[in-house]
Amino acid sequence: MTEKAAARIAELSEQLHHHIYQYHVLNAPLITDAEYDALLRELQTLEARYPQFALADSPSQRVGSDLAVGFDKVRHPAPILSLANAFDEADLRSWEERNRRLLPAGASLGYVLQPKLDGLAIVLTYEDGVLTRAATRGNGEIGDDVTANVKTIPTVPLRIPVAADAAPAPSRLVARGEILFHKDSFAQLNREQQAQGLPAYINARNTASGSLKQKDSRETAKRQLSAYIYAVVASAGLELESEKQTLLLLRRLGFNVVSDASYCASLDEVIAQLPAWEARRDALPYEIDGLVLKVDDLAQARALGVVGKDPRGAIAYKFAAEEATTKLLGLTIGVGRSGKLTPTAQLEPVFIGGVTVSNASLHNYDQVAALDIRLGDRVVIKRSGDVIPYVIGPVSAARDGSETPILPPAHCPFCNTALIQPAGAVDVFCPNPRCSERVLRTLEFFVSRGAMDIEGMGPQTASALIAAGLIKDEADIFSLSAEPLLELEGFAEKKVQNLLASIAAAKARSFPQVLTSLGIDGIGATVAGLLAGAFASMQDLQATAAAIRQAEAHFADIVTPLLADAAADDPAAATLIARLQQPTAALAPRYLEAADLPARLQRLLRPLQLSAEAITALAAGLKPLIEASRPLHNIDGLGPVLVANIVAWFSDAHHKQVLAKLKAAGVTMRAEEKKQAGSVLQGATFVLTGSMSAPRAEVKALVEAHGGKVTSSVSKRTSYVVAGASPGSKAERATKLGIAIISEEQLRALITGD
Ligand SMILES: [Zn+2]
Incomplete structure (x- = not known):
């Protein structure tokens, strides 16, 4: 066992050294941050159990560094600390438990909870209110001077306080924050890349880092970077008592501060908020990979001190990873009802967010070309919420030259018809309506519940019937007879009888169901x-x-x-x-x-x-x-x-x-005769607006049952506008045209004749 541990420690150390080099020196990471974290965590766990095997140059001893050649070095006034990670509620509880042991008994612990921005740490120095220096985090002690580049970022104030009437800034203030791309700015940047025929950027944080390390600040200025400031590293003459107060001060000075930070009086309160945060993640304007939890009382935080490079008074709560890298082994091509081709990536199985993923969507061939995804590539896969996992893009740095380009096929893989790409469309289509795959997909939909609802017609049966040439389109199922079916393998007498009976019964499906089963794009029940x-x-x-x-x-x-x-x-x-x-x-x-x-x-x-x-x-x-x-x-x-x-x-x-x-x-081709309850509304046309006591469709049916007509827009031909609660522009238009506006009660009175 111990031998195994020693070997694993050596293996992990070597892998991590390689990834650190790829990431920080070459700026070309081969794995996602979450994968890196997982390797590092495994190493740290093993080293804690078997300290005798820890290598002298273990990467766990190493602090991440983003130092690059060609920049002046800056010594930070205080170490720019990193944060320990928590991955679940239990981690948070034991973190608080450890802290409590270091504090006077019965101390009450309040927290400031804020999103953990997935950006690049920045340290800003203001002297007499003027921005004099901006440096990267570097190795935590020494950073790169990127002042000229940071000055191009509009959300970084060049002078504080920004508002002329605000209280003056301290004579010296060193603040810490994060530089990042808003999601929409990053998407815009990639649109511009694509327009110029350049490959899309994959990772927003690496791109932000690259943008900040430009030799020419005019290049940085072209990127729409944003800055959020969240901490005071050092100051002259400031007496801050809490995190809350710190954020307020930073906001008052005119810094961009996340609007989502909140104060929680207890850890239970924090934990109660975690699911809501995770659910909001995708809706936020910036990428976050978790939350930061800080002990609010700064005296308590100071008393807790620092362990290694991590302050004990703060912790990062990491969300389940949504991205991972794996190898693109191959492609399967699907053809849908409409003939649309969908390439799907076959992957070396990879564990993402609690699930093993071995297929992922590649969207379409235009996208594959735009991202330059090649067969054999290492690719980044994203799995977020209920969305089908998809390929974000290739890890170009991992290529060894054996990768091969992916080109759309010229012919349908199922029926060999030449494929078409309509003008302006990103998708490729098989135009043959008799294509076996299209017929199969059409049939699957046609017989499904909610459509014709034919029992006993599963995908296997459907394929067998198509393969035997008994069905060339969905309508053919109604002319099936027993004899040829009985000749098929696995079709016994009883099965055939049941199938034919359920097909016969389907002829009487309602008109709306028949319409649904046609599979017209966008026309559901x-x-x-x-x-x-x-x-x-x-x-x-x-x-x-x-x-x-x-x-x-x-x-x-x-x-x-x-x-x-x-x-x-x-x-x-x-x-x-x-x-x-x-x-x-x-x-x-x-x-x-x-x-x-x-x-x-x-x-x-x-x-x-x-x-x-x-x-x-x-x-x-x-x-x-x-x-x-x-x-x-x-x-x-x-x-x-x-x-x-x-x-x-x-x-x-x-x-x-x-x-x-x-x-x-003999399939139903018309609506059921509406039962006419009366004809008092004969010849009158109604428009319904606002919310009523019953669903709109019900009120409409009521009008129609009494001979009236309901239309959607108000015109001179409208007899009455029936206005429910908070009616909209239709009522306004009626007033303009001089058309009678009546209430729902008045409508019902018209019908009953009261
Ligand atoms: Zn085809």
Whole structure:
């Protein structure tokens, strides 16, 4: 056992030395910080048990250093300490327990809790209120002088106090803080990198560190770095009593202080807050890797002292690691219902946040190319919350030259059809609707619960039927017969009977369920219900989609020649051109109630400098499209993109065939007759707004059951606007148009005739 420990200690020491060199000297880490911490922790544990095997140059003796060549060295006025780590509640409790033993019995311990910013430590010196020096943490004793670079960071005050009327700053103040990228600034930086064809940065902290170590401060200035200040290292003439007071002072002097620090009167209070913090993590503007807990009373903190390089009065509570590195072994390619190809990374299994991960999403091939991910690369994997683990990017420094580029295939791996990438799309598609994989995925969805809900049609059965050539699309399941099924392996008499019975039963599924099962992009059960409420039959929907397609084609005939010499390099013009090319989603819904369409178009399209005749022609072409699409646009809860998806789905030749087959098979193709309770509201059109005593859909059903119509937007055709609590702009519009506004009670009175 002890022999093993000695060998492991030697092995860990060697690994850590290598990683320290990679990280601090080459600035090219091979593993994540969490992985580094885990190695170091294992070493520290072993060394504590077997101190006789600890090496003289053990990396555990070493303080992290970010010193780089080419910078003047600065000695800090007091050691810039690091923090011991806690990984769970038990660690925190034993930390407090140890502290209590060093303090007078019965001492009450309050804490300041703040996010642990994942940035780069910085030490700022102000003399008579003027920033005279900024240094990195370095090895804790000596840091690099990066004053010129830090001065370019807008959140670092060059003079304190920032506010002219604030109390003056102490004659000398050395403050400690953190330099980092806000998440959005880092994303912006990477967009700029990509625009220039440069590889994306992977790790925000390393990038912040690199930005601060630029030889030319103009380069630092280009990066949008932020600074947060949280501690006083040394001062002249300041008598601070608590952490709380320190943060207040720093804020008063004009430093950027995290707004999320809180005071907790006990450790229990701190522990109660941990889950909420972990849940908030992703929503914060900056990356954090845990929380910092400090004993609030500075006299107590001083009494506790320092062990090694860690003050006893503070501790870092680390969240479960979300990132880890591992090897990219291979790729599997999936093809979805829509034909979209999704590359998935096959990984050497790696433990992240309590789970072993061996597959991760690579998003799409554009992303793979942008990040320059290669087969055989070491890659950083992120697993955060409920999101599917994904590959953040390659560890370029770990390459040995054996890695091979990943290129999208030219042909579908399932049906060998040439793949397409539509203009402007990041995804690659198999365009073949009869592709075996697409049919399988479509069928899986078609028979699933909530859709046609066909029992006994699991993925294995579906694959077997497709492989045997019995099914070429989802509608084919309704023409299955017993004989060929019985010939398949594993299909016994009883199984076949049950399957055919559940298929037969599915023909009677409700109209909304049938609509859901079509798998139109974005149309789930809720939207299918809305559609079934507005369209009595599949035929009505098909007719509406066809009319819209026809009007779109007519409009395109008008638009195309007008745009032939439009200046598409002007961004405003390009946006308008894109709109004109998607009139159903981007134009029609805006002008449903437009009284003077040519004038409205004239205003919208001004940047395109079209002639008056052109505007008149466009308006004349748009009018029929508006009318054709009105039944869809008028459905409350159906956005313009969904409308476009519906039109695209019903216009597709393959889908038309499938629908015809479903209809021929006797599948439900129309909504149930609505039971008419009365007709007192016959001929009246209502718009509902504000919150009512019952769900909106229920009130709508009530109106319709009595012969009334409900639409989503207020127009001259509206008879009444029914306003519930806190009605919105619809009520305003009604007032403007002089349309009667009634309450929900008045509506019910209309129905009952009271
Ligand atoms: Zn295919």
